[in-house]
Amino acid sequence: MSRLIDSILIPTDGSEGALAGAKRAIALASRTNADVHVLSVVAVRSDLEEGTDAAESLYASLEAEAEDAVETVAEMARSADAEVTTAVTRGTPFQSIREYATRREIDVIAMGTKGRTGLDRVLLGSVTENVLRTTRTPVLAVPPNADATEIDNVAFEEFLLPTDGSDGAAIAADWGIALASRLESMVHAVYSVDTSRVSRAKAPDELLDALEDSGEDALETVREHARSADVSVSGAVATGPPADVILTTAGERDVDLIVMGTHGRTGIGQWFLGSVTENVVRQADVPVFCVPVSAETP
Incomplete structure (x- = not known):
């Protein structure tokens, strides 16, 4: 383009x-x-x-x-x-x-x-x-x-970029970081470790540590991409159901836009971003920029 x-x-x-x-x-x-x-x-x-x-x-x-x-x-x-x-x-x-x-x-x-x-x-x-x-x-x-505001006053200063390390999340990250670069915005990345699917009582510490390590790896990928685009970035691993984590983080960070993929990974310790995206769209107080896996990379 x-x-x-x-x-x-x-x-x-x-x-x-x-x-x-x-x-x-x-x-x-x-x-x-x-x-x-x-x-x-x-x-x-x-x-x-x-x-x-x-x-x-x-x-x-x-x-x-x-x-x-x-x-x-x-x-x-x-x-x-x-x-x-x-x-x-x-x-x-x-x-x-x-x-x-x-x-x-x-x-x-x-x-x-x-x-x-x-x-x-x-x-x-x-x-x-x-x-x-x-x-x-x-x-x-x-x-x-x-x-709640006039067009000239609409803010695009702070973006929330959820990630699960999947290809779908990577494509959404491409869009989020490209938009942030164009609009001179800051990006906050978040990765959710959904312990509701992995009981701490039954899962060994090694498994939970591995999930958190996967989260840190996914966040670091986003951080590196943002830095290479000269975009200010922060990132954190959070614990809880993904939609709840995203909505809570969006509120705490007072973001102007959530950028996320429409499909992600499934399986133990991972989340299906499709259902998460629908829940976030239904409940979010801010706009959600939803990127399908098939979207052209910006």
């Missing part, structure tokens, strides 16, 4: 949750000189026969609302001097978002984690989860309570 991030896709349904995602996305686009794409998907309803007058009347109304939602975000992006492309389409929301990102070679999808509910709306939260599970593109997942 000529830039770290050339393009950011912002799906919207006009909800407050979507606007929270849009603000963080536009702030990131402004800092990285990325182009912005704004997309609204009108969900196709199985109980309506397309082509009938009733169906087309309803879809026309929904598409008009979608156009308004798209234009609201587009105006925000233009105010931040971003180049903006807009689109409204019909389909299954998460599939349409994924397909648009692939077709347009989008670098990052930025979404709120909560959206509207109701007869004619799809809960954006479920759409976000489906996008996270299926896309090959990094996703910036933004919780509603992150919408």
Whole structure:
């Protein structure tokens, strides 16, 4: 890529949750000189026969609302001097978002984690989860309570970078450190030794020491990478369920962004980063930048 991030896709349904995602996305686009794409998907309803007058009347109304939602975000992006492309389409929301990102070679999808509910709306939260599970593109997942500041005041000063030493975590580290370098941010790396899966009463000290040593090795890999990119970095091994450790550390460090892979290792002493990522996205008070294993290395 000529830039770290050339393009950011912002799906919207006009909800407050979507606007929270849009603000963080536009702030990131402004800092990285990325182009912005704004997309609204009108969900196709199985109980309506397309082509009938009733169906087309309803879809026309929904598409008009979608156009308004798209234009609201587009105006925000233009105010931040971003180049903006807009689109409204019909389909299954998460599939349409994924397909648009692939077709347009989008670098990052930025979404709120909560959206509207109701007869004619799809809960954006479920759409976000489906996008996270299926896309090959990094996703910036933004919780509603992150919408607490104006775009110009959005901070990207402190990143939390969880690692389990897996290939997936390494790819996420590449993205996190590249972003930190571009945005002049500091990185805090954390490795969790999940003793809930390895009872201290039954596991020999040698096993627990080996798990902690593995953690230190994984952290040192991140530290070396960060130092080579001239990024300030700290790291620590923590004990406990990974999602709890990540959320607690994020709060203690008062980070602005969590950067993590969507899949990691499984097995004794290791954690499946996929389920951990979903739990973190659901519970985090700050945006989570989720990087799939298949994402292009920045």
